[in-house]
Each structure stands twice: as C-alpha cells, then as structure tokens.
Amino acid sequence: MGSLVADIDGLFLFSPSASVYERFDDIGVTRVVIAAENGVEADAFVELPLGFENVRDRIRFGVEGAMERGFVAEGDVIVCSLSMFGDDADSLVRVRVDESMRSGIYDLFIDSRAEPGVVRDVFEVAIDLGKKGQKGKPVGALFVVGDAGKVMNKSRPLSYNPFEKSHVHVGDPIVNVMLKEFSRLDGAFVVSDSGKIVSAYRYLEPSAEGVDIPKGLGARHMAGGAITRDTNAIAIVLSESDGMVRAFKGGDLILEIDPEEY
C-alpha cells in the first residue's frame, strides 16, 4: 500500500475541503489544488471550469494545468486525491507526468480565443440541451466559439439571423431557452470571444482538407471540426444520434462528454 504514495513529487487535491487541505500542510512536496474556486487559499491552484464526471478528463485537466503553470514538470510522479463516487475524496491515483498527458483539455478552456468563462457557459448550454433535448426529443447543435469575425466570413446564412442587432450573451438567463428553441433549426451558432451570440442558422464553409475526426461522426461534427482548423475558433458539438457533447480545436477532437452524467 505504501508504495502507492512512495517517492512522489506532487500531491494533487481535487476540490479538497479546508480540513483536508490543512492535513497536508507539512507534506514537503508540491501541493496543487484543482477546484472550481480557490476556497483554501492555496498557492498552487488550477481552476476547474467543469466538474468533469470522467475521472481521466479531470486528472488530465489538472495535470495539464499544473504543467502549464510550472507546478510540476515532465517525469514527476504525482498522486491525485479525488472523489469518484461520493462528494468526499475516495480515490488515490498515481500518475506519471509526461507530454502524452497533454490532451489539450486545459488548453481548450484556458488558451482558446474565447474567454474561459464563455467556453464553460457554452459547454453548460450544450450539456443542458443534451440532457433535456427539445420537447423531449434529442436535438443536435453546433456552437462555434471565438474568432467570430473570421467564422462569419467563412460561412453563409441559411435564413434570417434571429440574433441580428440583439445583445444576448451565453450565460444570460434567457439564453438557454432561446437556444433550445433555435436548436431545432439547422446550422451553427456563432459565439464571439466575449460570449455574444452573433448568429444562428450559419452554414459553415471551411475547407475540410486534412481534418481527421473519428469515422462515424456526421456532417455536423465534420463541419465543426473543419472550421476550427481554418480559424482560431473552437467548436462544441452536441450529437443528435448519440447525445454526446464533443469539443474540437485545431481540427482535432479534444474532449468528449456524456451529458447524462452531469
């Protein structure tokens, strides 16, 4: 048992309570807190934008964030304390930090053109839409977030834009309902860097050359993946057929979330 925590270089606490955090005050290795907010005033802190239900995603996000901020380096061995079933930390995971851990999840949220809060809000809208569907029926949706000017120039309207001259932002209380109603229409939603919904009903016209997304995903995913290669935007796609939320950046599939788990 002791070998699990022997010779470690870092301890990653996922959403620890203050008492848990203080218990490791004199541990002598880097102590990193990964949580939605820094409630314990930790020096090394990585903000968790979504409470990833998938533990692998959560650890990847934490490790990538810690590497990005220089809390840990390649080759370090760390132990993650996190909760898998309940609310309290119930599992220990020993991880070796290396470059292959970089899946781009942290980069997707933090280093995208759009603000991190906007990316999170769009994810939440997509997850919410995936959970409830539209009037009980599963819906698909495609959100292109950030670099809106270029995206607008690489797309054309399918019909009148319901968001023209409006000033709604994702995260506004009314928006979830609006997006839910508009999601039955075809085409993509375009969201600007600051979260303003620029347009709905956009037909994306990127060049799909060299876009490598898993086979079996449909035209919506292909269009979403391709536009992120042509522009600096990211695409968040809700699949109509399997109900998964997928995020693309730079033409690659970065993250896959099952809305039912949230």
Next chain:
Amino acid sequence: MQGGTVRAVLSAVPLRFWLAVATLALGVVLGWMVRIVTGRLLRRAGVPSATEGTTFERTAREFGTSTVAILAVIAGYFIFGIAVFAAIAVAEIEYVAQFWNAVAGFLPQLFLAVVVVIVGVVLGDKVELVVSERFRGVKLPQANVLPLMAKYSVFYLAALIALGQVGVATGALIVLLAAYVFALVFLGGLAFRQLLSAGAVGAYLLLHQPYTIGDEIRVGEIRGIVQEMDLFVTHVEADGEEYVLPNSRVFADGFARVRS
C-alpha cells in the same frame, strides 16, 4: 361621605388638566400606532434586505434590535413628544411652557437630524458594500480606497445635512464639500473624457449596428474584420494583429464598410 370627597377632588382639578391627560393618552396611542405602521411600511419597502450586511444593522442586531425597529421607535417617540408638548400647552402651565416652547420648536429638527444620521450611516455602509463588490474581480490593493472614499463621502453629506438641521454653522464644511465636488466633477470629467465620448458613440453603434461582427471595415489607416464590439471599443483584426479602437475614433475618422 366617601363619594362626596372623590367628587370634591374631581371638581377641584380643573378641566384643562383632564384635557391634558387625554391628549397625553392619545399621544401614547398614536405614537404606538405610528411605530407599528412605520415598521410595516419600512419592511414593505424592502428596507431590511437593503440594510442587510451593513455595520449599522449588525450593531443593531447585537443589541437585539434592527434598523427598521430603531427607525420605527424614533418615529413613535417623535409623535409622543409632540403629544407631551400639546398636553403642556393644553394644561397652560405657564412657566413650563415658556421653557419648553423653545425645545418644542427644536424637536422636529432634532428628529430629522437623527433620522438623517441613521439613513446616512446605513447608506454609507451600503455604498461601501456595493462598490467593493464591484471591484472584487480587481485584485488590486489600491482599489480598496474607492469603497472607503464612497462611504465617507456619504457620511460627510449626512453629517452636513444633520448639522444643518440642528442649526450648527456649517459654512466652512459646505465650502469644503463644494471643493470636493468640483474636484470630483472636474478631474473625473478630465480623466473619463475618452471613455465618455467612446461610450456615447458606442451606444449609437450598438443600437444601430452600422457594422457588425464579421464585416470588413476601414477606420483611418486600419482595415480589417470586426471581431468584437462593445460599449467602448471595437476590435478589428487584420493579418494576425488585433486592433482595439475606441469607438470615438470610429466616429472621428469615419469608417468605410468594405464590400467584397
């Protein structure tokens, strides 16, 4: 025999004294009612939630009362005080009346002054809370000065009004206030000039949207695609460079929409 003495005592007391007692009793009842009605009105107006978290409210809570209760009690005592003077006047107690007349004239002012002080203290605390809430995102130690400044400005105004009410000479303080307001308006106008003009233009641009995100525009020398627009600035991107133009500049230079 017994009844005779009581009647004699009763008739010995002059009628106006009975009137005075009745006035006093009426004052007590009215005061009590005013206290209850004021409390209800203040509660209905949402004062308890507005004063939530202010220092005054917390201190009041420590003494087992609340801002609303204190204001209601003061209003009640004010009415009762008036009744007392009315009773004295009715009873025509000469020498007492002479002394108290001056006080009676002073009482409403004192009442107002006390209310102004309480409102000022609560308002100042509230302003401090609101301003510091606004600046919470800004992790800058210097930003702590602003809420304090706002708070003491409100305190100062409240003190000035209260002192004016009770007739203390406040000439010098008013000169100080004038200087302060002038500095605030003048220097503020000077400092925020750019923001104000950009904001005014931004209001027009957002309302009419002569150009929108995705349009290619040219402003002066700069030509590129609009990436973002808000009240104060427009982001224009060209060749990997993102220009952040104040909206006032869009108007000063004029802009051209490039149609391709």
